[in-house]
Amino acid sequence: MAERTPWSLGAALRGMFSKPTIDESTWEDLEEALIGADFGPDITDEIVERLRGQVDEFRMEDPRDLKRLLRETIEERLDRFDTTLKLSDRPAVTLVVGVNGVGKTTTIGKFAKFLRQHGRSVVVGAADTFRAAAVDQVTTWAARADALIVRPQQPGQDPASVAYQTVDAALRQQIEMVIIDTAGRLQTKGGLMDELGKIRRVVEKLVPVSEVLLVLDATTGQNGVNQAEAFIQHAGVTGLVVTKLDGSAKGGFVLAVQERTGLPIKLIGQGEGIDDLAGFEPHVYAQKLVG
Numbered sequence: 298m299a300e301r302t303p304w305s306l307g308a309a310l311r312g313m314f315s316k317p318t319i320d321e322s323t324w325e326d327l328e329e330a331l332i333g334a335d336f337g338p339d340i341t342d343e344i345v346e347r348l349r350g351q352v353d354e355f356r357m358e359d360p361r362d363l364k365r366l367l368r369e370t371i372e373e374r375l376d377r378f379d380t381t382l383k384l385s386d387r388p389a390v391t392l393v394v395g396v397n398g399v400g401k402t403t404t405i406g407k408f409a410k411f412l413r414q415h416g417r418s419v420v421v422g423a424a425d426t427f428r429a430a431a432v433d434q435v436t437t438w439a440a441r442a443d444a445l446i447v448r449p450q451q452p453g454q455d456p457a458s459v460a461y462q463t464v465d466a467a468l469r470q471q472i473e474m475v476i477i478d479t480a481g482r483l484q485t486k487g488g489l490m491d492e493l494g495k496i497r498r499v500v501e502k503l504v505p506v507s508e509v510l511l512v513l514d515a516t517t518g519q520n521g522v523n524q525a526e527a528f529i530q531h532a533g534v535t536g537l538v539v540t541k542l543d544g545s546a547k548g549g550f551v552l553a554v555q556e557r558t559g560l561p562i563k564l565i566g567q568g569e570g571i572d573d574l575a576g577f578e579p580h581v582y583a584q585k586l587v588g
């Protein structure tokens with residue numbers, strides 16, 4: 298897995314753990330590694346301060362003990378959020394939202410496959426009717442995932458009506474999971490949020506919406522969160538999907554984004570392939586991050 302985890306702190310921490318004992322430079326190295334990994338200044342300060350306190354209190358000298366403490370601290374902070382997907386409704390409707398290019402369509406394909414592999418029937422609604430190419434892309438991904446697709450009946454059809462038809466098809470055919478693609482354009486924030494609000498209202502005439510997943514690109518790190526602020530404030534987001542971790546050295550982004558938004562990470566994307574999606578497990582993540 299090493300080649301799949303460029304976000305691991307392994308390389309950044311190597312110097313620090315090669316020294317026989319903890320000294321002042323250890324703290325500088327740790328701070329630099331955490332900032333470099335996009336934990337952000339506040340979390341970095343808090344972690345360094347806490348670990349310093351523990352090292353003093355327990356008179357630790359071995360950097361390997363510090364590594365263990367670092368892993369435990371990160372895991373404990375990641376664990377404060379409930380990262381499980383809530384998909385017990387039938388059908389369980391998931392709206393996928395986010396700005397352009399973050400990996401929404403790819404995530405929908407991977408998520409559909411993930412659910413299919415767990416034996417669930419899946420229908421995808423191509424409600425990003427703004428771009429014809431978007432409908433074709435999501436259709437291709439649905440086919441790869443062995444999921445059904447509901448496409449607009451004419452170009453530019455109201456996204457809410459596509460969403461409605463998708464949920465209606467799921468009810469009639471007893472399909473367990475509905476995943477709805479939405480447009481990511483941000484030119485008119487008000488318009489976008491109105492559109493998402495309408496999709497939700499229309500779907501909820503039939504069944505509740507189980508999850509609203511906001512997709513964020515790890516390579517843009519915390520800057521990307523600013524772009525997504527409108528979704529966080531207005532779209533009723535229930536969880537985050539962090540994509541492109543495979544191309545990112547910003548493993549700390551995952552903790553920073555959970556704490557900054559107050560929203561749990563529910564899935565992580567680590568590649569362009571259909572199987573490159575995983576549920577988010579704090580213990581596993583902290584282990585891979587710190588080593």
Ligand SMILES: Nc1nc2c(ncn2[C@@H]2O[C@H](COP(=O)(O)OP(=O)(O)OP(=O)(O)O)[C@@H](O)[C@H]2O)c(=O)[nH]1
Pocket residue numbers: 395396397398399400401402403404431480481540541542543544566567568569573
């Ligand atoms: N390396 C890597 N690339 C990814 C991942 N997820 C998506 N991508 C790539 O990111 C690019 C954009 O992905 P899309 O799924 O089209 O993004 P989108 O948000 O649907 O984009 P729009 O439809 O334009 O809004 C594509 O080249 C994907 O292959 C990932 O986890 N890792």
